[in-house]
Amino acid sequence: MKKNGPVLNIVLAILVVLFLCVGAALVWQLIRPSTATPTPVPTATLPEGQSGDAWQRIQSNGRIVVGTSADYPPFEYYDTNFQLTGFDIALMREIGQRLGLTVEFRDMAFDGLGNALTLNNIDVAAAAITVTDARDQFVDFSNTYFISEDAVLANTASPINSIDNASQIVNQRVGVQRGTVYDRWINSNLVATGEMPAANLLVYESVQHALRDLREGRIDLVALDLAPAQTAVAEGGVKIVGQGLNKQQLALAIGNGQTALQAQLNSALTAMINEGRISALIKEYMNFDDANIVPLPTPNPTLPTPTPVPTATPQPCIDDMAFIQDLNLNDQNMTAPPQMSPGWPFTKGWRVRNSGTCPWNSGYRLVYVAGNNPAAQMGGQPTPVQGTVPAGQAYDFFVNLVSPLQPDVYQGFWQMINDRNTPFGQRIWVGIEVVAPATATPMPTQTPAPNIQFTVDRTNIRQGECVVFTWNVTGTQSVFFSQAGATTQAAGANFQGTSTQCPQSTTIYELRVVWPNGSTEVRQITITVTPAPLAPRIDRFTVDPSGQISAGACVVIRWTVTGQVNQVSIARNDAVLWPQAPLGGEVQDCPPGTGQVTYRLTANGPGGSNQAQQTINVVQPPPQPPTATPAPPAPPPVINNFSVSPVQITAGECVLVSWGVGGGSVRTQIQRNGQVILDNAPAAGSQQDCLNSAGSYAYRVQTWNSINESAVADQTINVSPPAIPPGLTNTRWTLYSYWDGVSDVPPIPGREVWISFANAGTFSGSTGCNNYNGSYQVQGNSLQVTGEIASTGNMCADPPGIMEQESQYFNNLRAIRQFTLPNGELQLIDGNGRIILRYTVLTAQPR
Known part of the structure; x- marks a missing residue:
């Protein structure tokens, strides 16, 4: 199955050399990945109250907790109504009914199901699990309830109708899922031996991606299991050209030594087999007819006794995570997802518990894994744990998201990964409904007034991501959009436009507007880029x-x-x-x-x-020129003069770059810090360049002649940090209201939220729960946080709502673009002109 079976032995490989790889499935990592020599279960101290007889606990609770991994139709998946369904789901519901139990499903990372069984956080794992000797070292199994076969698919228009031996695939483009036995076998037996070009093996993260490319004609074959292959055939566009080369037995997994529970499950399965219920479920969920259903063994064959292995060194802990509650935006199990306008920024919060035995640290992260729509990630990024979360302790995650622009219902799934990038624990989700905004009543036509709208879809990204700037300027003479001074004119009055930028490091962008009276107005937006060392x-x-x-x-x-x-x-x-x-x-x-x-x-x-x-x-290919008299050699390029003045300025001020070239110069560039700021410059000229960030800047003029010979000249200037406005230097401000995304609200009583500004471009303060600090830049009345905001990372349960307030407060700090100081009050304003933070009680800091 997707989470599969044993390493095939050499004898079997020889017998099914025709295409052995189609006879296995993905490796299931219970505690750790299976190897040729299974490793015993590592020991760990279980949380108090989680040991003992599972069946006795189930009877006492009247409930059986089933772990699954709902990403593998037709066995387990979410339907169009966002509800769990599939063969394994129906099977466990009927078993629960026969045993007189309520069935509770927990959608989990597949790699974490074994951990959850070991910790007794679930009673049964039902997730298309193949029985193998290696897995039998970690868990016990019920009787077999389904026997899976393999399949090889081709496009329905393909001339390939039968796979009889390996020579038929070496010249085909074969798609496989990463980590499956298909991937390993083709690599080891065909690619490594030189029989198959490496370019013909295309490895996918998801078998669904391989199937799509097969239908679109990008590849020739896909190797996978029979049940999902049958589903793909029913969906159209593909056909089975090989199957049945190896069979896999599926069973329910339970904790080691849980014989009483095993007996109850086997009794229910036996009754369902004898009554024809298993066959009925197979027909319902897999569209098999009687001829396709492989008879189940009676009784279930006992697996061979594994070869004894040395006792493993005890492992100190096991990872697991349990969902407790939604902290906001409760979608009522996707029956009433909260409604939002398109493009609306919001924060989703969940409370979870460390239900394993490993403490969580900053290497543990909550990450997006899947959704019902490509836009269901909603801009969310991996969110690391702040501080340390001991076993058994609750923790609140908050993820900043932006609702998609297209009206629809969206469900995005998130799960935890540890510091080795291994998924574990329950999956949690955010569900919303994006509704189209109401049609506004047209306003009377009026004379356009000078106006600047300059926005970006987000200001904090991870390395490798892009942002989209949008501007709309009316009543202007000219508009310039620039990165670090490399101006590009977006010419014309009443100009509007967009620009996609993918900065690899934190970068300031600006929109420079020249009004008809000759005055200039500049709006700036800083894109903070967080390095992504764990990115692909x-x-x-x-x-x-x-x-x-x-x-x-x-x-x-x-x-x-x-x-x-x-x-x-x-x-x-x-x-x-x-x-x-x-x-x-x-x-x-x-x-x-x-x-x-x-x-x-x-x-x-x-x-x-x-x-x-x-x-x-x-x-275009150049036309063949007629034979010409050889031209005289081109004269070398010459730089007559090059200067940048003054050589020392303050951030926000400008320098004048002047140059002159001659000789054989035909093309000239002006560069700053390796970036071209003026190409095809005239032979002589000057240009003003305004620098908003402190640091050292290296300017260069480079000129070429007609045969690409060049000459260069360089000059370096220094930019000092700007002076901090007197109204902010060495002051402390107390928050008395903030924008919560809907309205202006006061902070929670009893906890003071404050901020102080030092004269070195740094700030610090308290949220009422955590202390925090960061850095900022100012220019005139422009104020912007630069870099990340660091905090002490504590979790405060009292007063209620303090952590949600802190999350919104930090979001507002990141969004600041301007400040004003009316009547002893500090007002911090975002890029849309909205006051999002208001402070009072201005006091001088002690020296």
Whole structure:
């Protein structure tokens, strides 16, 4: 199954060399990944009250807790009404009914089911689990309730109708899911031996992505299990061309030594088999007919006694997580998801418990894993644990999200991973309904007034992500959008536009508006970029030939992505060519027309995103020129003068860059810190450049002649930090109201929330629960937090709501763009002009 079985032995490999790989499934990591020599269960101290006889506990509670992993139709998945369904779900509901028990399902990371059984946090695991000797070291099993077969799929239009031996696949593009026996066997037996080109094995993070590419003709075959293969055939576009080369037995998993529970489950399963109920469920959920149902063994064969292995060194702890409650935005089990306007920023909170025995630290993270819609991630990013969470303690997670723009119902699933990136514990979700905004009554036409709207979809991103700037300026003479001074004019009055930017480090962007009277107004937005050390790694991304090709020619794109990966995509000039590409492979592309073509590879994973790009030029083949008299040699380029003055300024001030070139110069560039700020500059000229951030800036003029010889000249200037406005220096302010996303509200009584500004561009304060600190920049009345806000990371249960208030407070601090000081009050304002924080009681800081 998806979570599968044993390593195939050499004898079996020889017998089924025709295509052995289709006869197994994914490795189930119960406590740790299975190996050729199974390792005994590591010992761990269980939380008090979690040991003992499971059946006695179940009878006492009148409830059986079933762990599943609802990402594998038709066995377990969520239907269009957001409810759990599938073969295993129906099976356990009927078993519960026969035993007189209420059944409680917990959707969990599959890799964490074994931990949950060991800790007695669940009673049964029902998740298309294949019985293997290795797993039998960790858990006990019920009798077999289903026997799975393998399958090989091809496109319905494919001439391939039968797979008889391995030679039939070596020249085909075969899709497999990463980590499956198909992946390992083809790599070991065909690719490593040189029989199959490595480019013909395409490894996917999800078998659903492989099936989509099979239907779209990008690959030739997919190897997987029979049940999901039957589902794929029913959905259309594919056919089975091979099956039945190896069978896998599925059973329910329970804790070791739980013989009483095992007997009750086996009794219910036996009755269901004898009454035909198992066959009925197979027909209902898998669309099998009687001929496709493999008879179950009677009695269930006993697994061979595993070879004894040395006693393992005790493992100190086991990871697990249990959901306690929604802290806000309760969707009532997706029956009444909260309604939101499109593009609305919000924070979702959950309370969970460390139900394992390992303490959680900052290496433990809550990450997005899946959703009912590609937009269901809602911009959410991996959220690390703050501080240390001991076993048994509750913890509140808050994730900043933005509602999608398209009206619909969205459900996004999140789960925890540990410091080794291993998933564990229950999955939790956020569910919302995005509703279309009401149609506004048109306002009377009026003369446009000077107005600037300059926004970005988010200001805090992880490395590898992009943001979209939007501006709309009316009544203006000209508009410039720039990054670090590299201005690009968006010409024309009443100008509006957008720009997608993908900064790799924290960057300040600005919109510079020149009004008809000649005055200039500047709006700035800082994009804070958090490094993503655990993001997927792009080990290779090439486009051949590189540099330049002629119109009508093609390139070959090759790539390899490793690490924790959810999605790989390849785009040409922002048009997606392959939305769910495999983790490695090659593809040919013939770009149309002429001009610059940029290919981008994007890899997303639970630890963040990464991107790589290659740019080529597509040109018309030059006509064959007539034989000409050789031209005289081109004279060398000459730089007559180059200066940047003054050489010392304060952030927010400007320098004048002046230059002059001669000789054979035909092209000139002005650069700052390696970035081109003026290309094809005139032979002589000057340009003002305004610098908003402190630091050292290296300017260069470079000029070329007609045969690409060049000359350069350099000059460096220094920019000092701006002076802190007197109204903020060495002051402390007490919060008396803040914007909570709906209205202006006072802070919770009894806990003072304050902030103080030092004269070195730093601030500190208290939220009433945690102390915090950070840095900021000012220019005139512009004020912006730079970098991350650090806090002591404590969890405060009293007074109620204090942690939600702290989360909103930090969000508001990150959104600050301006400040005012009316009548002894400090007002902090966001990019939309809204006052989001109000402080009072201005007092001088002690020296």
